[in-house]
Amino acid sequence: xxxxxxxxxxxxxxxxxxxxxxxLLDVLRSHLGFTGxxxxxxxxxxxxxxxxxxxxxxxxxxxxxxxxDGKDIRTIEGVAExxxxxxxxxxxxxxxxxxxxxxxxxxxxLTTTALKESGKDYTRExxxxxxxxxxxxxxxxxxxxxxxxxSLEGHVCTCVDSPHYKGE
Amino acid sequence: MYDIxxxxxxxxxxxxxxxxxxxxxxxxxxxxTDMLIKMHGGQLEDxxxxxxxxxxxxxxxxxxxxGTIVIGAMATFSMIFHNxxxxxxxxxLTEAAISMGGPQIRNIATIGGNVCNxxxxxxxxxxxxxxxxxxxxxxxxxxxxxxxREFYLGPGKVALNPGxxxxxxxxxxxxxxxxxxxxxxxxxxEAMDIATLGVAVLCKVESVTFNEVRIGLGVAGPTPLRCLxxxxxxxxxxxxxxxxxxxxxxxxxxxxxxxxxxxxxxxxEHLVEELTQRALKTxxxxxxxxxxx
Numbered sequence: 001x002x003x004x005x006x007x008x009x010x011x012x013x014x015x016x017x018x019x020x021x022x023x024l025l026d027v028l029r030s031h032l033g034f035t036g037x038x039x040x041x042x043x044x045x046x047x048x049x050x051x052x053x054x055x056x057x058x059x060x061x062x063x064x065x066x067x068x069d070g071k072d073i074r075t076i077e078g079v080a081e082x083x084x085x086x087x088x089x090x091x092x093x094x095x096x097x098x099x100x101x102x103x104x105x106x107x108x109x110l111t112t113t114a115l116k117e118s119g120k121d122y123t124r125e126x127x128x129x130x131x132x133x134x135x136x137x138x139x140x141x142x143x144x145x146x147x148x149x150x151s152l153e154g155h156v157c158t159c160v161d162s163p164h165y166k167g168e
Numbered sequence: 169m170y171d172i173x174x175x176x177x178x179x180x181x182x183x184x185x186x187x188x189x190x191x192x193x194x195x196x197x198x199x200x201t202d203m204l205i206k207m208h209g210g211q212l213e214d215x216x217x218x219x220x221x222x223x224x225x226x227x228x229x230x231x232x233x234x235g236t237i238v239i240g241a242m243a244t245f246s247m248i249f250h251n252x253x254x255x256x257x258x259x260x261l262t263e264a265a266i267s268m269g270g271p272q273i274r275n276i277a278t279i280g281g282n283v284c285n286x287x288x289x290x291x292x293x294x295x296x297x298x299x300x301x302x303x304x305x306x307x308x309x310x311x312x313x314x315x316x317r318e319f320y321l322g323p324g325k326v327a328l329n330p331g332x333x334x335x336x337x338x339x340x341x342x343x344x345x346x347x348x349x350x351x352x353x354x355x356x357x358e359a360m361d362i363a364t365l366g367v368a369v370l371c372k373v374e375s376v377t378f379n380e381v382r383i384g385l386g387v388a389g390p391t392p393l394r395c396l397x398x399x400x401x402x403x404x405x406x407x408x409x410x411x412x413x414x415x416x417x418x419x420x421x422x423x424x425x426x427x428x429x430x431x432x433x434x435x436x437e438h439l440v441e442e443l444t445q446r447a448l449k450t451x452x453x454x455x456x457x458x459x460x461x
Contacts, residue, residue, distance in 0.1 A: 044205065129266075
């Protein structure tokens with residue numbers, strides 16, 4: 001069974017028929033060539049397949065392709081400037097050595113980008129919580145957290161708790 | 169690829185109930201974070217899906233004129249956590265919402281799906297039990313409202329008749345006004361983990377005594393449950409560590425915990441006794457009582 005859907009990826013419009021059995025990850029990787037989104041666990045636990053759907057971090061392995069109809073999708077391929085210059089978030093990940101094998105990196109950079117673009121302030125605990133849907137098996141998270149804090153400079157609150165979150 | 173035989177989108181509730189009446193074999197999909205994983209694992213094969221994702225009216229969280237809180241079944245856990253009405257009126261539900269899965273899962277998983285899945289470990293369940301939530305079920309023939317305690321029948325089994333869709337979760341004013349509460353999820357990790365035990369408590373205090381106590385537990389039996397014996401005992405008792413200790417002991421009596429690879433029956437019972445007391449200590453303070461030492 002096929003369904004016609006229209007959506008944009010990194011600002012470019014697409015309109016074609018997708019198999020209802022496919023995940024958005026299948027479509028992005030196999031049909032459109034956006035291989036920056038990775039297949040990790042396949043069950044929404046590791047975050048390697050995360051992209052931004054209407055600005056919201058979402059695991060595409062458990063997101064049916066037909067659901068992308070009318071959505072605005074952003075993958076890691078759409079984060080850097082057109083001239084190839086890295087975004088501030090990407091630069092922070094490079095500067096802090098937050099990349100090792102690189103499998104988790106696209107997802108983490110997209111989630112961090114969404115946090116930065118939200119313009120909100122985050123405590124360190126909230127930042128950890130917001131990144132907790134991405135598993136990294138190389139770096140031990142310290143450098144990733146440093147990179148995220150650097151990306152959000154001026155928006156990381158060092159107070160113990162904020163009005164909307166209290167750590168247990 | 170997922171093992172999907174057919175796929176239908178409904179844009180309104182009446183369209184959904186009509187489709188469901190025509191084809192009772194349709195499986196309802198909401199956020200998909202449980203359904204798609206079951207398909208991935210081969211537990212669900214050859215399914216025909218009815219998606220509710222386009223029914224935007226079911227994402228609304230509002231408060232009716234009579235004070236009843238109305239949560240649309242398609243509200244995601246992120247929506248629930250960030251909702252100012254719920255944060256103010258039912259913090260045990262927003263605390264439960266933020267404990268579920270990870271950010272990407274919360275962005276898509278819905279409270280209606282969480283309830284209809286019928287899992288005792290559903291993170292929203294212990295709070296909804298404590299809040300005496302009512303569930304609005306709609307079908308082509310009409311609608312009915314069922315208390316959540318009558319909805320959970322067994323592991324993965326709920327009282328949803330063929331053709332019915334859960335559309336709204338209702339919380340009456342007498343079930344949240346004047347209560348202080350606290351929610352504790354006990355798990356091995358802080359994110360992306362299934363609860364070993366979920367504890368949601370609510371209480372009303374009158375100077376130094378308990379006016380009312382409610383204890384909702386998840387993973388303490390085949391379905392989420394309430395500790396009615398402990399609740400009855402607490403009524404009118406002085407708020408003291410002795411009373412809390414007795415409440416903790418009585419709470420265990422209402423449970424039917426089992427041993428699984430996550431934890432043994434004995435360990436879960438220990439958690440029930442201890443965490444009920446800890447949750448109540450915090451709840452007493454948020455209900456305006458003095459700290460129990």
